[in-house]
Amino acid sequence: MSERDITELVQAPGVRRDGTEYDSQSFIDAQWVRWQHNRPRKMGGYRALADRVGGPARCVHVDSRNNANRAHVFGPFGVEQVTFDNSGAGSGLVDRTPAGFVANAEYTWQADQIFDAGGGGSPLLIASATPDLLAIDSDVAGPVYSGLVTGTSPLTAVSDGSPITVSGGCVVLQPFAFLYGSNGLIRNSNANDISAATGWTGNNANEVNVAATKIVKGLPLRGGGRSPAGIFWALDSLIRVTYTGGTQLWAYDPVSANTTILGKNCPVEVDGMYMWPGVDRFFVYNGVVQELPNDFNQNWFFDNLDFAQRNKVWGVRVARYGEVWWFFPTKGSTECDKAIIYNYREKTWYDTRCPRQAGASALVFAKPVFAGGEMETPSTRVPFTGLTGDFKPGEVVTGGTTGTVGTVTRVLNGVLNVENANGIYVNGETLTSTSGSATASARSTAQLLVPLWAHEFGVDRVFGDSVTAIESYYESRYFSLADGGPTAKGAQGANLNLRIPRLEPDFVLTGAITVQMNGRAFAQAPVVEGVPQTILPDTEYVSLRDQRRLATLKYVSNGVGHDFQAGKILMTIAPGDQRS
Numbered sequence: 131m132s133e134r135d136i137t138e139l140v141q142a143p144g145v146r147r148d149g150t151e152y153d154s155q156s157f158i159d160a161q162w163v164r165w166q167h168n169r170p171r172k173m174g175g176y177r178a179l180a181d182r183v184g185g186p187a188r189c190v191h192v193d194s195r196n197n198a199n200r201a202h203v204f205g206p207f208g209v210e211q212v213t214f215d216n217s218g219a220g221s222g223l224v225d226r227t228p229a230g231f232v233a234n235a236e237y238t239w240q241a242d243q244i245f246d247a248g249g250g251g252s253p254l255l256i257a258s259a260t261p262d263l264l265a266i267d268s269d270v271a272g273p274v275y276s277g278l279v280t281g282t283s284p285l286t287a288v289s290d291g292s293p294i295t296v297s298g299g300c301v302v303l304q305p306f307a308f309l310y311g312s313n314g315l316i317r318n319s320n321a322n323d324i325s326a327a328t329g330w331t332g333n334n335a336n337e338v339n340v341a342a343t344k345i346v347k348g349l350p351l352r353g354g355g356r357s358p359a360g361i362f363w364a365l366d367s368l369i370r371v372t373y374t375g376g377t378q379l380w381a382y383d384p385v386s387a388n389t390t391i392l393g394k395n396c397p398v399e400v401d402g403m404y405m406w407p408g409v410d411r412f413f414v415y416n417g418v419v420q421e422l423p424n425d426f427n428q429n430w431f432f433d434n435l436d437f438a439q440r441n442k443v444w445g446v447r448v449a450r451y452g453e454v455w456w457f458f459p460t461k462g463s464t465e466c467d468k469a470i471i472y473n474y475r476e477k478t479w480y481d482t483r484c485p486r487q488a489g490a491s492a493l494v495f496a497k498p499v500f501a502g503g504e505m506e507t508p509s510t511r512v513p514f515t516g517l518t519g520d521f522k523p524g525e526v527v528t529g530g531t532t533g534t535v536g537t538v539t540r541v542l543n544g545v546l547n548v549e550n551a552n553g554i555y556v557n558g559e560t561l562t563s564t565s566g567s568a569t570a571s572a573r574s575t576a577q578l579l580v581p582l583w584a585h586e587f588g589v590d591r592v593f594g595d596s597v598t599a600i601e602s603y604y605e606s607r608y609f610s611l612a613d614g615g616p617t618a619k620g621a622q623g624a625n626l627n628l629r630i631p632r633l634e635p636d637f638v639l640t641g642a643i644t645v646q647m648n649g650r651a652f653a654q655a656p657v658v659e660g661v662p663q664t665i666l667p668d669t670e671y672v673s674l675r676d677q678r679r680l681a682t683l684k685y686v687s688n689g690v691g692h693d694f695q696a697g698k699i700l701m702t703i704a705p706g707d708q709r710s
Contacts, residue, residue, distance in 0.1 A: 627706025649678025
């Protein structure tokens with residue numbers, strides 16, 4: 131191969147983590163990169179819709195109407211509502227925690243909405259809190275709540291004469307609300323009615339056990355002539371539920387008795403298909419249950435997952451780019467810190483570092499909404515009564531009995547959050563600041579305050595007035611003269627180093643991107659990094675001054691406002707000046 135020969139590095143889309151790097155026909159590494167039209171491009175940025183929402187978030191539900199979007203964020207201490215317009219500008223935070231709610235760090239949440247029984251227009255939000263965060267098979271039941279989606283008052287307990295509790299969760303198959311849990315329990319309300327008086331008995335209300343293990347997730351299903359219909363995940367099986375009417379009311383059909391589910395909020399619906407990770411492989415349901423093929427990063431995912439935190443794994447659809455994301459905690463992490471991504475258009479897999487705790491897909495609001503992970507605020511939570519004056523952010527609050535001091539972070543519905551407290555505030559002590567005073571009504575506890583992010587928003591991370599770059603990079607497969615050069619991968623060729631006298635970039639590029647030749651002398655030798663060369667929108671070519679026997683090309687974008695989409699990048703390949 132001479133310096134007059136021009137070639138393109140041929141490789142498959144996606145990032146292969148399983149197997150050896152040298153054996154991969156796909157890219158070997160990437161961060162904050164997706165594939166579209168078989169080419170890599172930088173993922174979109176994200177903007178904070180709210181900076182201090184009660185966390186850790188375990189569920190996010192978004193409703194949109196009249197240019198107002200309401201995100202309900204569910205966590206260990208209750209429910210908070212964030213309102214923002216279609217540009218992402220926020221207009222306030224409201225506490226909708228039910229009266230008498232008892233905080234529990236082990237709560238997982240599920241939420242859905244059902245048509246208003248009165249036909250008034252605004253649907254009802256229904257939400258379940260179950261204490262199974264660290265034990266998905268727990269039979270301990272938790273409360274179920276409801277309230278107007280557009281309301282601001284606290285949610286109230288769902289009752290059939292006594293408050294209803296469940297160990298699994300809730301879903302709406304319009305116009306019925308379904309609750310589910312231990313021993314295969316599935317229970318549904320009457321149509322458009324979850325009231326205590328008439329919602330849960332007679333007519334179409336029903337209660338049945340349909341599996342030997344706990345039901346942990348339900349989603350609506352296209353039912354055709356037998357609607358409504360739904361699909362329900364037990365810990366070891368999948369059940370289809372369809373409305374039949376008459377005396378039978380509902381049909382419960384086992385779809386598969388040999389499936390598993392990793393976490394209760396893992397299943398994701400994509401145009402009538404359902405995808406989810408099990409305990410040792412991935413599944414897809416499209417009329418029948420099948421394994422979702424993954425020879426890119428399945429071993430990597432299960433080997434790096436902290437299985438003790440499995441019920442924190444959650445999934446979401448990013449439909450614009452044909453992606454399903456599953457966020458998961460890696461070993462040593464107590465919260466999700468990475469995402470494994472299946473691109474169902476490109477039929478490939480990749481991953482990225484992205485710490486998020488819960489979220490919702492883009493629907494009427496055109497951006498995915500995710501919670502937590504970055505710019506979080508550890509705080510001390512102090513319930514109080516008898517406020518005189520006001521507590522203002524930035525002021526120091528002192529406990530009259532303990533002498534504990536901390537700086538005010540936020541005040542919301544009788545709860546004071548302070549940062550950097552040097553102790554614990556105790557029940558009954560006087561809390562004083564420059565502008566106000568009150569009485570602590572309970573012993574203080576730790577609470578994490580988290581941002582609520584709108585993703586696919588610009589190209590940077592925007593948090594208040596702070597705009598920072600999101601590092602993005604991808605690295606090609608290995609290529610060498612020894613195995614046929616950039617267009618082949620076979621055990622034949624010259625035992626020589628290679629060099630790239632000219633690389634001709636082809637990018638839709640904003641700002642700059644760098645390219646460097648990395649590589650090894652042998653497949654198991656140490657990696658040697660090359661010297662980065664800068665590519666600008668008007669760069670015609672660059673010369674890479676390094677040479678490697680086994681080479682990769684790494685592209686890095688790490689500047690505010692920088693963005694890229696890769697095209698057909700040509701290069702000339704020539705023998706190096708030494709034999710390995």
